[in-house]
Amino acid sequence: MRASFLFTSESVSEGHPDKVADQISDAVVDLFLSKDPYARIACETLTTTQLVVLAGEIRCKGVYENGAWAPGAQEEIEAAVRATVKRIGYEQDGFHWETFRFENNLHGQSAHIAQGVDESGNKDEGAGDQGIMFGYATDETPDLLPATLYYSHRILEKLASDRHNKVVPFLEPDAKSQVTLQYENEVPVRATALVVSTQHAPGYFDDGGEGSDAAKYQELRDYVVGVFHEVLPKGFITDETKIYVNPTGRFEIGGPDGDAGLTGRKIIVDTYGGASPHGGGAFSGKDPTKVDRSAAYVARYMAKNVVAAGLARRCTIQLSYAIGIAEPLSLYVDLHGTGTVSEAKIEEVLPKLVRLTPKGIREHLQLNAPIYQKTAAYGHFGRKPEGDSFTWEKTDLVDALKAAVA
Incomplete structure (x- = not known):
């Protein structure tokens, strides 16, 4: 370097059209997880002038089962969406929480995906998709996030x-x-x-x-x-x-009235501001079986603990998964020449401290809870852990890491 x-x-504010979409998608995730901790959600949102559209695949006890909506469920979803826009503060002619048109195009999760992800018999829960995920930490700020x-x-x-x-x-x-x-x-x-x-x-x-x-x-x-x-x-x-x-x-026309918004278009804002590689997958709108989200969270968790333990000033971690397969295909650590121990040693130690299967990540970080809407603006990382929220920002592995590499 x-x-x-x-x-x-x-960065972009909570009122940026893409962030409006992210927050709506995560409001749907939280609503479903509040009903069923093991719900499956992949919710995409489009926002534009006086219009919000939901699309994606879902499964949730008491909300959407066997191809049918429970009574009142769709109305509850719409209420959560409108409440999100109201909280952000949109009461403008071109985008008003009370009067925008709303379309709900969510439908059932593919049975072919479900069979690979679900736990059954001797089969562990598999990853919800293939992909690569990165975590990063640096000592530039107290929250171990890039200063910029x-x-x-x-x-x-x-x-x-x-x-x-x-x-x-x-x-x-x-x-x-x-x-x-x-x-x-x-x-x-x-x-x-x-x-x-x-x-x-x-x-x-x-x-x-x-x-x-x-x-x-x-x-x-x-x-x-x-x-x-x-x-x-x-x-x-x-x-x-x-x-x-x-x-x-002049900047009077803004938000979804000024520019259409879509879930998942601000992935660099959500993560490390360009200071680290990004696997490409977005976070918002996804339940924690989707490793795009949960594995990125655990990669940040591990990288932050490595830096907090004084084992490096900067740390990048990559994980990779295949859909339907529980164990990660690879774990890679880069200390950018700032480490006090070898990357190989940390690669050996981390899987012993955190089980890196989708189920292991969810249980370790307590991810099966309605905690996601507050992540959808101002970054998923560099936030203060509060109760069940932002558990991946904890530095509770520090002592175990120090002992393991001693």
Whole structure:
């Protein structure tokens, strides 16, 4: 790895159309898992102007069994979808939680997939799909997340908190952030560029067009710059930092009315901001038998514990699976030249500490619970473990890892 360089990551807010779709999909996952901890869900969402469409494959006791919906189940799904959009804050002519058209095209899970995934007789539960998954951790931040992504998320979380609490009058739900940091000796030391584009109330722009108001735009800009200073470490923002706030000018039309949203289109925002490889599979809308989700969570869990144990400053872990097969096909560890022990030793130790079958992962991380909607905005990683939520962010393997490699 180069010692000195620039690196950039972005984030998007809970009101971004793709994130609206992710949160709706995970609201459906949580609803089903609240009814049946072993439900099967693969829920995709499309959002656009005054329309939300669900599609995918499901199986859930008391909701959808033997090819039929339980009484009231479809109405309950629609209520969960509308509640999600209401919580985000969309009450606009082009996208309103109460009046958008809703289509539910969910249907039964393929029996051919079910026979490979389900546990039966002497057969362990198989992986819900083939694929590769990556986990990553770095000591750049206290939560062991890449700094560029960490600060991108925190900027938008602050905007969202202030919007919900009506701290300022001009913020609307859709927003994006981007952070570029200068690294010296592999350590982030300053911000060279900071970008926020936020949907705003009418008039808070300055492009010289009709309705333009320089004073209102300056109020918005000063607020965002204040958030930058609040979120980034002291000294990171200098006179040389390039700051862009709504660089296109007016941003009044946003969210699904401004751009269609789809589940699973923000996988780099969801994970490591480009600092690590990505296997390609999205997380939201999937129950934990889908290793795209659960194996990515356990890979992060293992990588974070390796770094937290002081065995490396950076760690990447890859897992691979085949549909219907319980055990992973491979486990690969890369410590990027920062390790205090060999990669081979960690590859030997980790499967002894965590059973890496789909069932083993689910049980170890307690994934059969309605915990997923809160993961669908501001990153699946770098979050604080709370009760059953974000268990993959715990560092409870540290002592066992240290003992095993001693």
